[in-house]
Amino acid sequence: MGASAPAAEGQVLRRHLGVFDAVVIGLGSMIGAGIFAALAPAAAAAGSGLLVGLALAGVVAYCNATSSARLAARYPASGGTYVYGRERLGAFWGYLAGWGFVVGKTASCAAMALTVGSYVWPAQAHAVAVAAVVALTAVNYVGVRKAAWLTRVIVAVVLAVLAAVVTACCTASAADAGRWAIGADTGWRGVLQAAGLLFFAFAGYARIATLGEEVRDPRRTIPRAIPLALGITLVVYAVVALAVLAVLGPGRLAHTTAPLADAVRAAGVPGLVPVVRVGAALAALGSLLALILGVSRTTLAMARDRHLPPALAAVHPRFEVPHRAELAVGAVVVVLAATADVRGAIGFSSFGVLAYYAVANAAAFTLTAAEGRPPRFVPVLGAAGCAVLAFSLPGASVLWGAVVLALGVAAYGLRKALARA
Template sequence: MTPELRRSLGLFDAVVIGLGSMIGAGIFVALGAATDAAGSGAGLLWALGLAAVVAYCNATASARLAARYPASGGTYVYGRERLGSFWGYLAGWAFVAGKTASCAAMALTVGAYVWPEQAHAVAVAAVVALTAVNYTGVQKSALLTRVIVALVLAVLACVVAVSFGAGGAEVTAVGEELTTGGVLQAAGLLFFAFAGYARIATLGEEVRDPARTIPRAVPLALGITLAVYGLVAVSVLTVLGPAALASSPAPLADAARAADAGWLVPLVTVGAAVAALGSLLSLILGVSRTTLAMARDAYLPTALSAVHPRFRVPHRAELAVGAVVAAVAATVDVRGAIGFSSFGVLVYYGIANASAWTLGGRARLLSALGLAGCATLAFALPLGSVLAGSGVVAAGVVAWSISRGRAVPPRP
């Protein structure tokens, strides 16, 4: 009999893990790039709202499915059970590939803030350290994530306060002509920041009373994150303006300088690094659980399905994921990682919405809207990201045709 994971997470810890996965990426990595793509402050705010709508549809689909199938693997499990083995496999493939790139992006963010001259080396060290934390048990990971989220929220609150206090710029001033394509591309980049709520669903086998906890935790985490992102975006636009925000490599630090709050700059630097570490911690956790589920069904090497007898975690999957992420972080740049990650994650959620559609009920319209939104944002991303992501998906189809002969049938 396959050992099961320990159910140790309650509602608060599940929400905190979701917050740790989301808060940080959009603010410290994607905010400036999204403003540049949107072409204006107004475009950025429209893009933020659009990304939030798609994320809400996806969150609703994920919560409904996770309550029905409370097992590790997320949409890999949902797609397999609702649409068939191929779609579940493809969701898992897209998730592992996309989120591996996300892990690398977060690790490189740590390096860029902590030691820019040695960003890749710092990134690899961060991956090794957080893989070790996850290896010792998910409860310890949740406790560390709680501390990280509290610190990051405190830093963001300071940025919002000093930025609104200074003011001076026109939030909706147009830097370039606002276009639908620009807003959609910006929304695709900002979606990268919202995608962490799936971390709660992928922990379904480790949450107490998952049928009740997961549907409550997902919208709570998403709602808190949207409120934080909206406040930070508007406050930074208020003090910097859209043109300066679009060109800034460190917009929150620049906002503090523009507000004559130089004392806040070191705290923002620490907050950025800590936020990226929090995201990385939860990302490695989620990718390893999907790897575990796929290995159990022989779509990945079955050795990765082992659960540690003492810590009750998928230790081989975690080590394998950590090794791959470290290799990627040592070789790629952060912008390429973000674009590739967004494409893979949008494919994953597209399958989640299609799976939720088969459940019927009043939420069916949200599933259709989420599926359409995922497809639109995925193909609005920069061409290089679309081509690379499509190539990886195609490689996944080839791998499916090779591996399905030895895969196990879906479990009832």
């Protein structure tokens, strides 16, 4: 089904990563995005239904992760669902998944870079964001092992900061477990919208799948790493959300731009605020590092099949990375980081990535029992969940996401027409 041309000499990546590094890369891309960027807008959408939205996002993410893990074990190549869709459903569906991933996650890169800027130097957020993109593109350029090592350090620091936040909130006299009460004051559409926004944060396990060509023993490593990373992240999200809600409540959480900093201040520990700001910046840097890795690998796979310029398929002879793809992705993100808005980027990214995972679930449904097919309900529930969450997002995100996907489809059709001419 639309098999890819084999990678030419000089286009093959080396397998460096084990289970631990793969899990850490997944954690680095998930924890920063969710805790420091998506929690407040999700509370604004769901109100007292925030925890229900978090649970729904977790269920959809679990289905997507299971489908992705089974497919990644069978197709351990760079590109993730771009490869799975192409091999199981046909060239068009693989292309659509790859296009949705590249444009959606490029927006995520800009959002994470701007999050760094807003915490480090709010008055110069765009300039700091651009500097962060340039620096992390340089780190990725010199090899995936160095990127994995840096992500490991960032994840350790961020988890320590989050532990301090949870401790401060749970021991504060202002904490009130009554603020955990679950209601539906915004209606189910608000809860679903919050789930769609929070899904932006869970989608980091895709980094593990898109690095399939650089993972040792991928048929064993990837199915173990993806659920481990997702499970750890879900526990962290739930604990932090409960702690912050106990101090701020859903109303105050919805109107803050720095929820964890405001939570420790309300808990009576203002001395932790600078620590939280440093942790937020590091978490966003970890997300950005892993995002650039994932987008560049999908770009590499699409360039190999000539859906993107073939020059982007080159692998550096010394550093063994898709260096041209990384530089191209970095250049686009620099432009977006200099001009974009953080919250708008989250919704746009969620729409593109939900489309990507809808294709992943459809591809997983075609697996046979001998190929490691997941239980049938998993891809069905995952695909349905992706569709519901995508169209529950804010109207502007749905509109722009649909427009950009349509442009990608038009480009695909034009390329096919020119090839037949």
